[in-house]
Amino acid sequence: MRARRRLRMGILALVSLVLLGAVPLYFGLRTLSHDPAFDTLDQLQVPSWAAVKTVDNVSGSRWCLQDCRLRERTVESQKAYKETAQAYAAALAKEGWRRWKVDRCPEEPVKGSYTCWRRDELTLDLWVRDPTCVPPPVNGEPAPSPAPSPAAGKCTGSLVSVKVRNAIDDERTAPQPSTDPSLTGEDPYPTLTDDPLGELTRSPS
Structure with a gap:
């Protein structure tokens, strides 16, 4: 009986340790995999028509190993680029x-509206333009006809591209470097004459 009790207590202790370690590990991995940018x-209060479809992409390392992290978001809007740019x-x-x-x-x-923004340690590029309308493929092959233009009524709305970088990684x-000539100082090299030896100074006789 004592051996069974010890075995049960050991199993319960092992399960408790596993649960206590799994929960922090789960939330830790979730935090590392999610980008607060x-x-x-997501907190931007834009109208619903300005964020119909959203696609996110992340590249680089959060700790700037080789390449720093770049966050890219592409959004489809139902209205023209000027009104969409004003909303964003x-x-x-x-x-x-x-x-x-x-x-x-x-x-x-x-083409379109391109603006740059800063907040705290982040920089943001916002590009809003007319969408690129490509006809759907026919039997797996691209359609030979040209893409319809938004003015034809077949391709409306606009496309929004957002790029967010760490300010320390943004070369801008x-x-x-300044090109002010007053900061360059004098030329340390004298002007050379045609004769590489120059004129010889005669010694007094």
Whole structure:
């Protein structure tokens, strides 16, 4: 009887230890796998028509091992890009984001509305433009006809792209080198003459 009781107590203690360790491990893995930056984007109070379909993508390492983390979100909107851009700009400002007027925003000229934002240790790129409408494939092959334009009434709405990076990893936050000539100083190298030996100084006779 004593041996059975000891065995039962040992089993109960082992099960308790497993449960006590599994619960913190579960929540710890859940926290590591979830990015709080997406929670920030989820808190944006945009109209329902401005967030019809959302696709998230994450690349890089949270601890900046080789590449720092890049969060990308693509959203479909039912209205034109101008109205959609205004809705997202108002939502970002309400959540504490501030417009960031910086060079290379964007890197290259693009169609639509492209703005940059900053909040705390994060930077955000917001690009809103007309959707790219491609006809559905026919028998597994792309349709030969050109894609319909939004003006034709067959392709409406807009497409929203959001990129969130850590400010320390955003090269646009680093100070750019100045090209002010007053900071370069004098040229340490004298102007060379045609004769590499220069003129010889005659010694007094």
